[in-house]
Amino acid sequence: MISVRELTKLYGDFTAVRSISFDVAAGEILGLVGPNGAGKTTTLRCLGGIIQPSAGTIAIAGHDMRTDSIAAKHALAFIPDEPHLFDYLSVEEHLRFIARLYGVVDVETRLPVLLDELELSEKKRALPGELSRGMRQKLAIACGLLHDPSVLILDEPLTGLDPGGIRRMRQTIAGRAANGSAVILSSHLLNLVEELCTKLLVVRQGEHVAYGTIDEIIQAHPHLLGQSLEDVFLALTSETKAAG
């Protein structure tokens, strides 16, 4: 579903991401973790077609993001950490807009279900400026899920959500993966990553330092055996720092 090879992104002399490769199959959830400034958002933005990689290839559902970006974008949903919404479209209008862009023919059926699921029904005529941070995040999530994407890219998706919203979002992510979607989840909430993700990609200073299932990563670093994911994460990122 998602195939990334030698992904590199340069900003002038600064290398934000250096030669990262990974795959996410249907039904898998990849946890992308790393300290602040590690290159997570840059990687996700490249995957979402928002920025162009300096080198490397990205394939989404078999479509190359460079040569066949429209088909690739049709297959994915990118949900950023900061909800980007149009100031002058109401909640319902956002969803109708997305439905038209992605050709969702049964929008009339899906729309009320999604609004109910994300508790936005009562706010469907509200403009983003009238919504709380959490509500705006829910709207961004609804926009991402409306067209039933086969690839989900989530950048800190729980930011601003209330406890109920967090639980529902966790269930949604797991449910989407169970139905065959490939999911990439970037988060600093390591308990969430541990609970949901089938694979991990640990990055630091733009380079990957570990990739695989948690068991595979611990196998490669036997001294981390029996430790929590938080300890593993801190050890991996500090090991690299020490090595660097």
Added chain:
Amino acid sequence: MNAFTYLIWTSGRNRVVTALRRVRSPRYAAALIVGGLYIWSFLLRPNNSPASLSSLLGQPTEMIITVLLVLTLMGSWVFGSDTTALAFTQAELSLLFPAPLSRQALIGYKLTRAQIAVIINVLIWVFILRRGGTVLPGPMRALAIWVMFSTLNLHRLGAALVRSAWTEHGTAGSRRNRWSIVIFAAVGLSLVASLIGAHDQLGAVHSTGAFFTVLGRVLSLPPASIGLYPFHLIVAPAFAQSITQWNRAILPAIGMVIVHAWWVFSSDTAFEDAAIEASAERARRLDAIRARRSVGAIAPPRPASSTLRLASVGHPALAIFWKNMLCLRRTAQLRVFVGPVTMAIAIGAATSGAGADLGLVFAVGALVLTGMLLLFGGRLIRNDLRHDMQHLPLIKSLPIPAGEIVLAEVASSALPMALVQMILVDIAYVSTLASRANPLGADLRLAIVIAAPFGILALNAAILTIQNATAVLFPAWVRLGPVVSVGVEALGQNLLATVATIFSLAIGLIVPLIAAWLVVMVVSGSRATQLAVVIITAAVALCIETYGAIRLLGRALSKAEPLQTT
């Protein structure tokens, strides 16, 4: 260095450094060179030609600017439209409000920040007026304009503070407004009385220039001059025709600045609540505007009570157009059209002489308005990439080719603007049918009305493509967002940008005009036919050229990146 000076100095320095770093990009470097040459040719190049602009600084303009000043301040007092006069940035709100600072200190900081914008605009205006070879030396002109802008700025802030105090004390709206309403009503009555008294004089003139000359003279005599007196004091030095006049006018004007400064600084209104409300209002809609270049009021958003229908299937680019139509509907600021409409009516009335030929009044007014909207319309509505570049990550994640996005965005502002202009041309045509004057002849008028839609559509598409291109190619230099800058202080910058757009359009028109000339060489027919052929041919050529530019812009958009975030 105190904390505020440090903040202003370091922010300014970092901003300049960032701008200079940007010039390392070839695109920005090229633009800087072209822009530099343009500013040099427009503003700085020595001008030995007769004082073309000095004629604009005469009594008619002086009185009209005074009336505009009254209207602006009336907006602040009576309608409370200047809700953002007290706005601070979110960072200022978070860091300065909880800090151990007096209200006067916060007001002082706000005024100092505003002075940067005031001084930039003063410089622009001094250079613009310098081209006219006016008699006043630059520093005197600069001081006069600074006095005018600073007083205006202080007055709006003072009005916002007083209104904030009214709100604080919970006085009923009509009661708390009564004094401002009474004062402005008195000024209004003095104007109306003068205009009624001069009705015959105004009706007797036969040209636009004469109309404004008479209007200026009428407004400079009692009773209008009495009502306008305090406002005129602020404006007078900027329009002084000699150093002696300036010497006479500058002291009272400086006195007005001092009185205003004393008024604002002596106010101890608890403005925090109003400031937080105003800041939230501004932040919600202007977060992405990197530099605040206008102190003009911002229209509140309209609730999404009604919508436009959008089918769930069809060309996806139409969804962008639909989205932008909703944006236009919810952000359109009718008050920005008040100036052009008023001017068009005045010119129409002036051209019609005694006003007996109403058909001609309407025709000239409609055509003048068409021309003004053609030149400035693109700056009045911004429901295209100049707004959506704020949402670049979202726009770029959409499954639509970038070229189609640009096409839909340009169409979003070009089509509504073209439609309004076409209606105006039709109004002008129908009005001429009712006119006794038979201007241009029936056949030429018919040719124009048939060909005009082509020309209007092509010109609007070209002008708005140029303006969208600046947002895509130079997002760091362009004010992004749907809000129109309407403050007096923004006039200088708007004028520069408009001239730059016209200059680019002139270059773009070279090929279409050559094409039109070649076609007219081989087409025989009446004058009317040839005129229609010229307009249509040039329009088609311009449309082709614009479409090519849109495709190129699409490529640029696909390469555009949001600010680096890791």
